[in-house]
Amino acid sequence: MTEGLNLPEYYIPPEIEGTVAITTLDRIYNWGRRYSVWPMFFGLACCAIEMIATAGARFDMARFGMEIMRPSPRQCDLMIISGTVTKKLVPQIVRLYNQMPEPKYVLSMGACASGGGPFKRGYNVVAGIDKFLPVDVYVPGCPPTPQALLFGLMKIQEKIDQESISKVRWYSDEPDEGIPVPILGPDLIDPRDFPALLKKEQEKEKQA
Amino acid sequence: MSEQTAVINKINQSIINRFPDWVREDEREGYEGLLVEAAHLIPFMEVLRDEFGYDSLTSVTGVDYLPEEKMEVVYHLYKSTGGSILVVKVQVPRSSPVIPSLVGLYPGAAFQEREAWDLLGIRFEGHPNLKRILMWEGFEGHPLRKDWVEAFFEGEFKPYEDRWPEGKVSKIETDKPLGKNINYPEGFNPETWIPDAKELLFQGTVSLKTEDDDPGLETEHLVVNLGPQHPSTHGVFRMVAKLEGETVVDLEPVMGYLHRNHEKIGERNTFSMNMPYTDRLDYFCSMSNNFGYALSVEKLLGEKYQPPERAQYIRVIMAELTRILNHFMAIGFFLNDLGAYFTPALYAIKERELILDIFEAVSGSRMMCNYFRFGGVVRDLPEGIEEHIRKMVYERLPRQIDEMDRYLVDNEIVVSRCQGVGVLTPEQAIAYSAAGPVLRASGVPYDIRRADPYGIYDRFDFDVAVRYHGDVYDRFLIKYDEVRQSIRILQQAIDGLPGGEILANKPAYKFRMPKGESYGRVEGPKGELGFYIVSDGTNNPWRYHVRAPSFINLTGLREMSLGEKIADLVAILGSIDIVLGEVDR
Known part of the structure; x- marks a missing residue:
């Protein structure tokens, strides 16, 4: 029950082992979070099927405390980008990410989500979700096997373990602005690119 | 094969005799079918439908013949009573590609014409709702035109140039402004640009x-x-x-939220490079997708590339296993939609895993098999897998489908939520170009394996599953029937599996492709999966189009849903059994 919770330097008598632990606030905070990660039930493409297979009986994601997959972003803290991210869909993905409450993590599953994969050169494809969202763990594969996804999820847990309650961004005073939602224009427009685009335009005018 | 060609020629001749002034035979090398004047298209099609019995317009697509300054729209039609495909083409000048819309005659053309407008810029006059379907309104250009280049453009055809010139890596991203896969029109300024796309x-x-x-x-x-x-x-x-x-x-x-530009990428690829891409169309059924693509390319390559006996049997085994896998998952997800959250799906996933074990053993990958090659399959069955398949099809799968039947079919909630909901009459199903289980659940016994056999399907003894009410319940039940028929085919195929070669030719990277076109179609688990390929004699297809069953089955969704309750909408969509990789491509 208290596995991984007790600090190794403290001796716990064998008769109360498993019921008492001497630990730090950070450790118990992370220990509680690492076994209750709720992924978002959000399938994009092929990888979503392997994600469902991971939730199935053979691979059983529930062993890691992750069996509750919620379709609503308000109830999730892990977004698994399971498939090709297209330009038409990326405004919705960014909006969903902004709607997730902190703490939140992003796992990029498969080649397409990580860098465009085989569809990288497509005119409607965003070559990697990391162009828009901060990705915590990349899982390679096309699609990754359920074992690979489980390994990625364990990496998320490891990342959670290393966080400190005094430094995490969701308790800091800086307000969370969210990520600006891309716009569908003649092509995909990222509002963060506006200064660069304007500069380019001005340079052109100068030359003319 | 020659017998079939003779029959097609006879049919074509009889149609030409009926309209000597409007129609002529397509006499280009390697092409087939009839060329019609755009002005006479509608009266011509009306007669084809009403007199000649070509009641189903299965595929509509366009081809951009840039060197000849022409746009061509290709129609594939069939009779719902069986027989081979009739190809009708209309040519218009590339500068003003306008063609009368066929939506009035064949409502099933609605989405496909919108797709041709979206990707090729062919305007269909009289279409009730001609707007973009896969891309968003406001997107610049029509991407499948041959003179339209994407942002990450490296060259017309693969394989591309060396990416390590003089030992230094060169990436396409570095040359692009902002390093992104983005192409703005000349003079685009985000400050003065008016965002009208959202409203559209x-x-x-x-x-x-x-x-x-x-x-x-x-x-x-x-x-x-x-x-x-x-x-x-x-x-x-x-x-x-x-x-x-x-x-x-x-x-x-x-739709279009998963539009991955399959066709544009396919036209840059060589023919054999497209095989792994077909896996990702309908990602449940990679083997059937491979089958369809291999079939249409083999048709183009000719007799020399007919797969040997053993490969034919292996192909049938893999395609039918895929059908069983797909239907199990469709049943599981459908129950999900009805509210039996995940428990039936867990049973379905269990069977899927066992079939995936077979796929992994033969191809090395669970989902993306990339197993078929032109003229056969890539490698032979590994030792022991035959015995495993035999056990599956004789013992495990019949038992499991009976178990699913026992748990679900007579369930009171399932029955009361499904019966009489989302009805599609047989006339509607044909008119909306529905295919596969959706068509057969409406009482039209049309199965390509029987109506226009491909591979060695004419050798097997099986029944065409058909149900007559056309409601959600029948579309659910027909999946059980089809699984049972597939098991029958599998039992015959595994017993008759001969030894010998698995590839007709030497494994090759490049093929000498003859000029011409071909349309190969298979009865995929979701319906008619067709590949339309135009070759100009080079290593890369000039046009590569996928007739995706899930996409076209959705044309009838509105008709099925009108007058139903909002909660049943989910059940109706679940019963059509779509996969977005195939809908959006």
Whole structure:
């Protein structure tokens, strides 16, 4: 029950082992979070099927405390980008990410989500979700096997373990602005690119 | 093969005799079918439908013949009573590609014409709702035109130039402004640009709202958006439903959220490079997708590439296993949609895993098999897998499908939620170009394996599964029937599996492709999966089009949903069994 919770330097008598632990606030905070990660039930493409297979009986994601997959972003803290991210869909993905409450993590599953994969050169494809969202763990594969996804999820847990309650961004005073939602224009427009685009335009005018 | 060609020629001749002034034979090398003048298209098609019996317009697509400055629209038609495909083509000048719309005659053309408009810029006059379908409104250009280049353009055809010139890596990203896969038109300025795309995207939604059908009563319609992020839309599909109380009075499907530019990438690839891409169309059924593509390329390559006996049998085994896998998952997900959250799906996933074990053993990959090659399959069955398949098809699968039957079919909730809901009559099903289980559940016994046999399907003894009510319940039950028939085919195939070669030719990277076109179609688990390929004699296809069954089956979704309750919408969509990789391609 208290596995991984007790600090190794403290001796716990064998008769109360498993019921008492001497630990730090950070450790118990992370220990509680690492076994209750709720992924978002959000399938994009092929990888979503392997994600469902991971939730199935053979691979059983529930062993890691992750069996509750919620379709609503308000109830999730892990977004698994399971498939090709297209330009038409990326405004919705960014909006969903902004709607997730902190703490939140992003796992990029498969080649397409990580860098465009085989569809990288497509005119409607965003070559990697990391162009828009901060990705915590990349899982390679096309699609990754359920074992690979489980390994990625364990990496998320490891990342959670290393966080400190005094430094995490969701308790800091800086307000969370969210990520600006891309716009569908003649092509995909990222509002963060506006200064660069304007500069380019001005340079052109100068030359003319 | 020659016998079949003779029959097709005879049919073509009889049609030409009926319209000597309007129609002529397509005499280009390697091409088949009839060329019709655009002005006479509608009366011609009307006669084809009503007199000659070509009642189903299965595929509509365009080809951009840039060197000849022509656009061509290709129609594939068949009779719902069986027989081979009839190809009809219309040519228009590339500068003003306008063609009369066939939606009035064949409502099934609605989405496909919109797709041709979206990707090729061919305008269909008289189409009731001609707007972009896969890309968003406001997108610049028509991407499948040959002179349209994408942002990450490296060269017309693969394989591309060396990416390590003089030992230094060169990446396409570094040359692009902002390093992104983005192409803005000349003079684009984000400050002065007026964002009208969003309004256009929701145009359908807005027009749904402004209709006043009962002047005496003041009512307000409610517009509900399901998706693209919705647990029951099987991916990133979106439905815009207009409700009167709880009843659906209008519905518009919105798609393209997973448009991965399969066709544009396919035209840059060589022929053999496209095989792994077909895996990712309908990602449940990679083996059947491989089958369809291999078939259409083999048709182009000719007799020399006919697969040997053993490969033919292996192909049938893999395709039928795929069908069983798909239907198990469809049953599981359908019950998910009805509210039996995940428990039936767990049973289905269990069977899927066991079939995936076979796929992994033969091809090395669970989902993306990339197993078929032109003229056979890539490698032989590994030792011991034959015994495993035999056990599966004789013992495990029949037992499991009976178990699913026992648990679910007579369940009171399933029956009361499904019977009489979302009815599609046989006439409607044919008119809307429905295919596969959707068509057969409406009482049309059309199965390509029987109606226009390919591979060695003419050797097996099986029944065409058919149900007659056309409601959600029948579309659910027909999956059981089809699994049982597939098991029958599998039992015969595994018993008759001969030894010998598995590839007709030496494994090759490049092929000497003859000029011409071909349309190969298979009865995929979701319906007719067709590949239309035009070759100009080089290593790369000039045109590569996929007739995706899930996409075209959705044309009838509005018809099925009108007058139903909003809660049943989810069940109706679940019963059509779509996969977004194939809908959007």
